[in-house]
Amino acid sequence: MLRFENVFFYRESANTISEVSFDLREGEFAALIGENGAGKSTLCRLCNGLLKPASGRVTVCGHDTATVSTSRIARDTGFLFQNPDMQLCQNTVYGEIMFGLEYALSDPEERKRRTGEILELFSLDGGRDPFSMSRGERQHVALASILACKPRLLILDEPTTGLDYRECVTIMGIISRLHSDGTTILMVSHDMEVVADFAVRALVLSKGRLIADGPVRQIMKDKKVLDEASLLPPQIPALAMLIGGDFSDVLTADEMAETAERAVRQKGARK
Amino acid sequence: MKGFFGYNPGNSILHRLNPLTKIVISIGLCLSCFLTRSHIVILAVIAFNLLLSASAVGLKRSLKMLLSLVKFSAVLFVVQVFFVKQGNVLLRLPPGVIYITDKGVLFSLLFALRLIAAAMPLSAMLSVTRISDISNVFVRSLRIPYKYAFVITTAIRFIPLFSEEMTNIMEAQTARGVQFDTKNFLKKIRLLLPLCVPLLISSVRKIEGGAISAELRGFNLRKRTSGYKTYPFGWSDAAALAVCGLIVALTVFV
Numbered sequence: 023m024l025r026f027e028n029v030f031f032y033r034e035s036a037n038t039i040s041e042v043s044f045d046l047r048e049g050e051f052a053a054l055i056g057e058n059g060a061g062k063s064t065l066c067r068l069c070n071g072l073l074k075p076a077s078g079r080v081t082v083c084g085h086d087t088a089t090v091s092t093s094r095i096a097r098d099t100g101f102l103f104q105n106p107d108m109q110l111c112q113n114t115v116y117g118e119i120m121f122g123l124e125y126a127l128s129d130p131e132e133r134k135r136r137t138g139e140i141l142e143l144f145s146l147d148g149g150r151d152p153f154s155m156s157r158g159e160r161q162h163v164a165l166a167s168i169l170a171c172k173p174r175l176l177i178l179d180e181p182t183t184g185l186d187y188r189e190c191v192t193i194m195g196i197i198s199r200l201h202s203d204g205t206t207i208l209m210v211s212h213d214m215e216v217v218a219d220f221a222v223r224a225l226v227l228s229k230g231r232l233i234a235d236g237p238v239r240q241i242m243k244d245k246k247v248l249d250e251a252s253l254l255p256p257q258i259p260a261l262a263m264l265i266g267g268d269f270s271d272v273l274t275a276d277e278m279a280e281t282a283e284r285a286v287r288q289k290g291a292r293k
Numbered sequence: 294m295k296g297f298f299g300y301n302p303g304n305s306i307l308h309r310l311n312p313l314t315k316i317v318i319s320i321g322l323c324l325s326c327f328l329t330r331s332h333i334v335i336l337a338v339i340a341f342n343l344l345l346s347a348s349a350v351g352l353k354r355s356l357k358m359l360l361s362l363v364k365f366s367a368v369l370f371v372v373q374v375f376f377v378k379q380g381n382v383l384l385r386l387p388p389g390v391i392y393i394t395d396k397g398v399l400f401s402l403l404f405a406l407r408l409i410a411a412a413m414p415l416s417a418m419l420s421v422t423r424i425s426d427i428s429n430v431f432v433r434s435l436r437i438p439y440k441y442a443f444v445i446t447t448a449i450r451f452i453p454l455f456s457e458e459m460t461n462i463m464e465a466q467t468a469r470g471v472q473f474d475t476k477n478f479l480k481k482i483r484l485l486l487p488l489c490v491p492l493l494i495s496s497v498r499k500i501e502g503g504a505i506s507a508e509l510r511g512f513n514l515r516k517r518t519s520g521y522k523t524y525p526f527g528w529s530d531a532a533a534l535a536v537c538g539l540i541v542a543l544t545v546f547v
């Protein structure tokens with residue numbers, strides 16, 4: 023679905039991406055994590071051809087980004103930017119969603135129907151002006167307008183940053199529903215709790231190099247990798263690591279509760 | 294765009310001149326090419342400009358800037374050359390009414406060369422002078438109220454910001470499937486028009502934010518003597534001004 027082969031990319035200031043290779047298969051949910059300035063946003067832009075690799079090859083949905091135009095790649099790939107304001111350009115939420123669809127669907131009736139569906143799914147009011155909405159609401163609108171096009175691959179650059187807990191849960195709920203419907207997802211996030219709860223695979227980027235690639239479960243416990251990327255494991259796995267024993271495999275709050283319950287029951291049975 | 298208006302840090306002679314001297318020189322060089330009607334003199338001024346800018350920011354960057362100016366004025370040349378109808382006809386294009394005359398070519402060439410020669414010193418000046426130095430020297434030496442100096446310099450500073458914002462928005466829309474990466478120039482323009490609204494809105498927001506934060510940091514309290522930097526006027530400034538004066542005089546009399 024998305025494949026990086028030994029990709030290098032340079033900026034005037036420094037080498038931003040060096041020697042990155044990975045392969046994201048259809049239906050995967052990968053999180054891209056790393057410190058500020060590690061090159062995560064740059065990597066995302068390389069995915070859909072907004073930036074072209076200096077050397078190496080990026081293939082997305084069967085297209086080589088060096089030869090296929092970004093607007094063509096955009097038909098299969100949804101891209102949510104770190105800052106939703108760059109993306110919003112219409113006076114109403116309704117118009118915004120229709121605008122994105124203009125290039126995906128040729129039939130106007132079909133477009134209207136799809137817009138209605140999406141407005142309902144996100145419980146948005148189509149008549150409002152996106153520029154007078156709160157940051158979280160604008161993020162919602164931006165995501166809605168991307169999902170309206172039903173992309174096969176979704177690239178999300180920090181979709182939950184700056185949102186409160188409830189909005190974060192709503193957005194992640196929508197994203198994980200898409201994932202279970204078969205959409206491939208690459209998500210940049212600084213929120214380790216979100217990564218641990220939702221992502222399956224983790225790619226760790228540090229100073230432009232991919233220093234780890236594996237199941238989230240394994241990476242959250244790899245002290246060396248986390249230290250190198252200046253990341254802190256989320257509280258639950260950190261606590262689980264401290265307790266050790268039966269708990270060493272615990273990643274999420276639910277698992278923690280389950281394991282604790284089991285441990286207490288075992289203790290009770292022994293008595 | 295950024296390269297054209299941006300400051301290029303360095304420590305060359307030009308960098309160390311008094312900002313006011315640099316402003317006067319660049320205006321002088323601009324003027325000189327409007328005072329003459331000779332193509333050769335303007336070419337000489339362009340060569341001198343290139344030399345100046347190369348000594349400060351390097352030949353490669355200067356040539357790059359010159360090249361973009363040449364491209365721009367080439368477009369204007371082509372537009373202009375069809376509008377002058379006097380003189381001997383050099384070339385008649387099939388439709389009949391459109392033709393190119395010798396006077397038209399010379400006039401348009403002069404026009405294009407002037408444009409290049411006038412833009413170069415301004416751009417060179419901006420690449421060797423910090424914008425804050427420009428506004429400070431306006432306030433200190435020319436006694437322009439800080440408010441107005443700030444307006445001028447902020448306008449210059451906003452151009453690259455504006456173009457960066459535009460690039461960002463275009464990127465975001467391309468990622469949504471709008472065909473900004475098309476080779477067709479007219480199509481690109483047509484696609485750009487609906488984006489002017491968000492660009493304007495986000496810029497106005499940015500300016501508003503900037504104004505509020507400037508006010509919060511005591512913008513209105515600033516007086517002529519508030520700056521701690523002084524801008525001494527030295528021998529090198531006098532020499533530079535003399536050279537510039539000489540060039541202007543030469544262009545008038547040659």
Ligand SMILES: Nc1ncnc2c1ncn2[C@@H]1O[C@H](COP(=O)(O)OP(=O)(O)OP(=O)(O)O)[C@@H](O)[C@H]1O
Nearest residue numbers: 033034035038056057058059060061062063064065
């Ligand atoms: N347009 C640009 N021009 C030049 N350098 C840039 C540009 N954008 C980013 N960089 C540089 O590239 C490096 C990587 O930036 P990038 O935005 O990819 O980091 P990031 O991992 O997304 O960081 P964050 O977590 O803050 O979003 C940074 O050192 C940055 O200074």
Ligand SMILES: [Mg+2]
Nearest residue numbers: 062063104179
């Ligand atoms: Mg980023």
